[in-house]
Amino acid sequence: MASFPADPALRATRAWPFEEAAKVADRASVAKKGGALFETGYGPSGLPHIGTFGEVARTTWVRRAFERMTGLPGRLIAFSDDMDALRKVPDNIPNAEVLRANIGKPVTRVPDPFGTHESFGAHNNARLRAFLDAFGFEYEFASSTDYYTSGRFDAALLRMLERHDAVRDVILPTLGPDRRATYSPFLPIHPKTGLVMQVPMEETRPADGTVVWRDPNTGERFETPVTGGHVKAQWKADWALRWYALGVDYEMSGKDLIDSVRLSGQICRVLGGEPPVGFTYELFLDEDGKKISKSAGNGMTIEEWLRYGPPESLSQFMFQQPGRAKRLYFDVIPRAADEYLANVEKFRASGDPANPAWHLHGGVLPNAAGSPITFTLLLNLAVAANAETPEMLWGYLRRHAPEATPEASPMLAQLVERASTYYREQVKPKKTFRPPTEAEREALLDLAARLRANQAAIEALPAAERPAAIQDLVYDAGRREPFLQPGKGPAKDGEARPGVSRAWFSAIYQVLLGQEEGPRFGGFVALYGIPETVALIESTLEKGAVAA
Structure with a gap:
């Protein structure tokens, strides 16, 4: 159970996490269960990125708001769709030929090109968990492969088999003629090749719990159980299956998935479940206002952000107006850092739960939060003094602000280190x-x-x-x-x-x-x-x- 009493007055707080939490609290399933399940999804065919951080952080803030508002516990599942097929070889991966030889197999059946784990999926899952742990997120990790093969999805899969035609009726209007003729919510795992097969079902046999299909290359006919990890569900059906099987109460997603959310919600209802409360966040833009694309290389990695700004500045950036498109480039880092510092001081004075600092710190502000000197001021000092190292900045601080020390302000110590790096790499080459x-x-x-x-x-x-x-x-x-x-x-x-x-x-x-x-x-x-x-x-x- 939650370790604090319910505070219904928080419903009136004008902050988007509380508005979202109120929607979760109003679900009949939450009252029945005595708590709520929050979920975030991750595709392990690539490494975690700044969008992964944003989705987990934002969901965490809603979960915290729910717990404080209702006094009920909230769980957060970070779900990895690691039974998905490897569709292409990602960029900057060693031993690419290992992946290339296993395209079409679930990523947990693809050898690890890094040589550190039993599979490529396991390697990326480990990276995800280390990534989330580094930021102190509270979550339960869930593997699609584990859930399918252990039988946790068996009852839901049998239900989907019973409702096979009704599920198809949801998806078919969105497909072209060729795909419409072959679509099934089930993707059998080929018993001989291990490939995830996207083929039509010749028969569905709910009484036996099986589907019948044919290998398009050899013509061989197979009857496959839908349980025990012998099939996985197609993307939109898989999302709905997960919501239905686990009883997910809240999941947010990007603007590019609006149609998928709608269709998955319909399928969830076809199965007899209630889709979760959803929140659509806007996607990031680059400096020129263009959509960020991995292939175009116009984005910013989380490593790059943390090179120039503390983690709290990234959280501040993610917190503000998630429903609006925002430009994500290097110039926003100093502003985000100073907005965070300003919010810390306001929160310290008022304790207002509408303040972003309340959400970033779970309602309890650490004693060491904040800094007596802003990030922008440190940058200007670096510019004037041509301070390319933290030691040079500390020299000025000791002379003119002797009370500002690393011991007294750990955040200032972070800012000094990052300000000198930001000046050296981002400001100095562009000074005009x-x-x-x-x-x-x-x-x-x-x-x-x-x-x-x-x-x-x-x-x-x-x-x-x-x-x-x-x-x-x-x-x-x-x-x-x-x-x-x-x-x-x-x-x-x-x-x-x-x-x-x-x-x-x-x-x-x-x-x-x-x-x-x-x-x-x-x-x-x-x-x-x-x-x-x-x-x-x-x-x-x-x-x-x-x-x-």
Whole structure:
């Protein structure tokens, strides 16, 4: 049983996992069972990828929301369809000839080209489990091969045999004439070759629990039991079989599977079951807004994300608006990291269960969560200091933020390591500086003079007050044409001051740091140092170029 009491008030929480959890809680089967079964699926013909992480993480958040809302236990099954036939040789696999010689067999009957497991399916299943374990997911692993061969699906398979024609009636309207003539929900495993056979059934014999079919190459006729792992179900029928046999209450899927979900749901009802609650998530786009494709090579791997951002930043990215298409490329990592940090601070102050940090941490925020310095600020520090190693960044942090240590903030330690890598590999090769206009040059010189003149007074302030004091100087230096915005600035000494347009701050970042935007410049200067910032401004302007 769940280790916490039900909290029905969570139904009113405006967060999508609670909205999904409420749908699960309303199922009659959940009340009858006293709990709910959540499922995610995985095709083990390839290695786990960033989409696998997204689906398991999102389902986990719904499960947690369900448990806290209802006080009932939830189980998560990570189901591997490892009885599926190997259809092609994946890219970047060693000993490809081993796979090529076994195309058409269940992946658990294909030798492991890596030489580490009893089969290719077992190897990829092990990779999946290690992948999920590394992120601390709570799940039960399920193997399609095990479920078929152990008899766990036998009753459901016999039921599908009884309803064979009704199942076909669901699928046939979606097929072309040739495929319609041969379709059966059952795929016999050839008793001699071990191949998964996609052939018409000459007879179905529910009383005997068998199907009769013919080898199209030899003409030999076989009678095969549908039980004991001698057949597997076609894809949409297999999904429905699983829902029916296990009593799955919730499973989400991508937008590309909308039709499959609909058809599998119909088949589940034909068998006498109730399809699970479903959620359709949008697919990822690349930097140019194009659909990500493995063959096109325009995606990002989970290893690449974790090279540049902590795991929590990936979770934050997956949590936000799963029903909307999002661009998945390197530039989103810093933003996701800082959104996570901001949510941690908000959650620490309010404990709001609508906050993504509640879901990412299961409602209990670790003491070590959060960071006193944002990822974007660290990146800007790396740009200004040309800090290509964590040691260089720590040198600045120890000088200007001595309280920020790896021991006090493990998350900061992760951010420092990844920020230096991100700068070295993603920012530095793409940095594009532009010369200042004459007006920008004058404003930057004025900023340098103000910083130099006020250095002693600012350094006498408590550390927490310095960024705001420096930011005031940044605003004051920009209160000149062409950056003025009359009537938009805060009052000072009883007099209204004009505001400063975004163009002034864009100029600072484009001219000094070679990037389009960044965090509040006052915070950056407080961390980088006033003398260092003055030297950065003066050395940049001494290069002499002025934009027309």
